[in-house]
Amino acid sequence: MLASQFNMGKSNLIFRQLFDKDTSTYTYILACSETKSAVIIDPVLECVERDLKLIKELDLNLLYGINTHVHADHITGTGKIKLYPTCKSVLGSKSGAKADMFVEHGAKLKFGNLTMECRSTPGHTNGCSTYVLHDQRVAFTGDALLIRGCGRTDFQQGAKEILLYNSVHSQIFSLPSDYQLYPAHDYKGLTVTTVNEEKTLNPRLTKTLEEFVEIMNNLNLAYPKRIDVSVPANLVCGLQD
Numbered sequence: 001m002l003a004s005q006f007n008m009g010k011s012n013l014i015f016r017q018l019f020d021k022d023t024s025t026y027t028y029i030l031a032c033s034e035t036k037s038a039v040i041i042d043p044v045l046e047c048v049e050r051d052l053k054l055i056k057e058l059d060l061n062l063l064y065g066i067n068t069h070v071h072a073d074h075i076t077g078t079g080k081i082k083l084y085p086t087c088k089s090v091l092g093s094k095s096g097a098k099a100d101m102f103v104e105h106g107a108k109l110k111f112g113n114l115t116m117e118c119r120s121t122p123g124h125t126n127g128c129s130t131y132v133l134h135d136q137r138v139a140f141t142g143d144a145l146l147i148r149g150c151g152r153t154d155f156q157q158g159a160k161e162i163l164l165y166n167s168v169h170s171q172i173f174s175l176p177s178d179y180q181l182y183p184a185h186d187y188k189g190l191t192v193t194t195v196n197e198e199k200t201l202n203p204r205l206t207k208t209l210e211e212f213v214e215i216m217n218n219l220n221l222a223y224p225k226r227i228d229v230s231v232p233a234n235l236v237c238g239l240q241d
């Protein structure tokens with residue numbers, strides 16, 4: 001990823017997109033190039049050594065280990081990463097899980113000269129959050145919005161499809177159309193999209209709410225293979241006794 005892809009070379013964002021092929025999970029390392037203050041988004045337990053090695057090589061100072069939500073398919077790496085001095089784990093305030101810090105809708109997380117806005121985007125889970133860097137015109141959507149898809153809505157009771165549809169339309173599709181969007185997973189080898197692409201091409205979220213509900217109720221996805229170990233572990237930040 002070239003820095004010039006963010007704000008045409010004016011960016012002071014160091015950006016790395018990392019992939020765990022076992023769970024098709026993207027982890028992101030973001031840092032301020034001026035101060036070296038950094039965050040990691042959605043680390044995977046099995047990849048923590050790789051991530052920490054890169055953080056060390058780039059001479060970054062890790063401040064936050066952020067989970068976009070309580071993941072169902074893998075154990076988060078934040079429990080292990082927060083043993084790194086200075087790093088606090090972060091979760092959306094409605095997650096119902098443990099973390100060092102909880103962020104509300106509208107909260108701003110600062111690292112060095114960079115600011116990231118937290119937007120609450122529930123529906124896939126109650127605590128799902130999307131993180132937006134306006135200066136760099138980029139957002140990290142977790143599982144709320146996937147490239148040409150979205151997170152499943154069958155993990156919890158109730159009309160979660162309506163919640164997810166409204167979250168995406170009000171909090172992600174309302175961003176300027178050129179903003180780049182990075183999801184927490186991709187199952188087809190894609191890496192990035194834009195607000196405009198998803199507003200015009202997303203096969204689920206371009207539909208009416210009624211059609212969306214129908215689509216989501218007929219996905220017939222198998223439950224994630226590791227859900228029974230992942231959710232209990234992630235409720236305690238990936239740290240188990």
Ligand SMILES: N[C@@H](CCC(=O)N[C@@H](CSS)C(=O)NCC(=O)O)C(=O)O
Pocket residue numbers: 023071072073124143149150151152185219221222223224225226
């Ligand atoms: N096969 C995978 C799990 C696949 C899955 O359910 N992915 C989730 C995101 S991880 S909680 C999802 O929301 N998918 C939506 C979709 O349309 O694919 C496994 O066994 O781990």
Ligand SMILES: [Fe+2]
Pocket residue numbers: 069070071072073124143151
């Ligand atoms: Fe998820």
